[in-house]
Amino acid sequence: MGEYENLKKGERGAWVSIIAYLILASVKLIIASIGNSEALRADGLNNTTDVIASVAVLIGLKISRKPPDEDHHYGHFRAETIASLIAAFIMVTVGFEVIIGTIQDIIQQNTSEPALLTAWTALSAAVIMYGVYLYNLKLSKKVNSGALYAAAQDNRSDALVSIGAAIGIFGAQLGIFWLDPLAGLIVGFIICKTAWDIFRDSTHRLTDGFDEKEIEEIRELIEAHPEVWAVRDVKGRFQGNQTLVEATIHVNPSLTIEEGHNITDQLESLLEKRLNIYYAHIHIEPYDK
Template sequence: MDHADNLKKGEKGAWISIGAYILLSVVKLIVAYTGNSEALRADGLNNSTDVIASIAVLVGLKISRKPPDENHHYGHYRAETVASMFAAFIMMMVGFQVIIDTFGKIVTHETSEPNMLTAWTALGGAIVMYFVYRYNKSLSEKVGSSSLYAAAQDNRSDALVSIGAFIGIFGAQFGVFWLDPMAGFIVGIIICKTAWDIFKDSTHTLTDGFDEKQIDKIKESIVKVQGVKKVVDVKGRIHGNYEFIDITILVNPELNVREGHAITEKIETLLWKKHNITHAQIHIEPYE
């Protein structure tokens, strides 16, 4: 099965997230309004932003499936990364808004006892999002989708956010009313933290960042290939979910073209079996 088919399967996870987020955001915002809970309101707003983020992931997955064309010789796989970055921006803006609103209520002591129904709603939302997280995480690993993996991490964060909201609302039942807006404030911080993590990973990928430890492991593997005298350089970059590797090695200058090509084939096979790398540009130079 090729990568395009995997991306198509990954869309199922995005659709499940969208459905869950729409349902939870509507229910939470209605219950929060009637039950007077800032924590659940913040949780509901968090889920509403996740609807947009999940749609961005879905669009990114669809664009990534497009085959290479005249302007995109390497395909459109980075659309996933762009979608993840777009989702991060939306999450960050809402996170800041939640922090500002709840912090203002804490400072001005605009607190009141929330209805216990809001606590059970938050707990129910946490359970739903935990199962969505488990499904999307498993699916992202099967299909190799970075944006779906980011969505899964967001699902987990949402489950934790809902648990935090539940604790805050439950604590407010004992007269500690400031716990409810405080829980909402913490929810806002978690939203911003999740957005920052996704943004950081996306920018690292788009600026051709690559794990240095992975480079060292690749070098150690290549130098053991028969016929390789020295590994001069190894560079890597991420294109969607593909790792593109550029390698320069030194070989016996007396080798003919066929023998040199045989060495590159050994390296390509090694990279595929040991490091799951399918794209490698190997440059051969004479060893003096």
């Protein structure tokens, strides 16, 4: 099916992120240690959490491609959401470590002038991550992957974090030494904020939360069909990145079973083409005022 093929293509973006984060995290942590920069160290630790998140996306995409079996009748699409939830817990742990470490440095006044090399390292990393962001953004739209789109947004935020780290380091070069650990502190909060966003989205999906605006869009699309006299109920939930929709429609009572079946086929095809909804169950009832 199309969604399984898209999940396979989406794995390329996850691999690009993993490779980029592994290289950048290693380089940043080494240079931060040599150049004595808390901001670059925090940025490097941020990238290590991004490696974990990207691996979670990759594993989730791979498991999600497994077809339905005897005890997973709807497939394995939620594996990706669970992996993201685990990654959120790991990320918040690293975020707290960065926050506590930089606060201790500020209180104990363990501040010094970082090497200029650390600032240029952060700026170079920002350029690289912005390139990864553009690649994953384009790929996410091409394969219609919500997880890859979220990863692309994370790529962009990481580029901004690196720019912030560079600003803090350049400030320390001007003698404002506390700007470097302050930049590290801000990075720590950004890590925690990203973890919270992932946690909130994952738990919302796992508890069958669904955007009311999307429900209304689905309802309007179904109501536009000339043979649908009324839409009585529309429900939606997520299986990973796949949208599952159930709807009850009322039609002309004089229609034959075959005609009613053709209407549901047309609606399911319309939902797939217009909104990329591959799983829709349309229940027909005779119109009753």
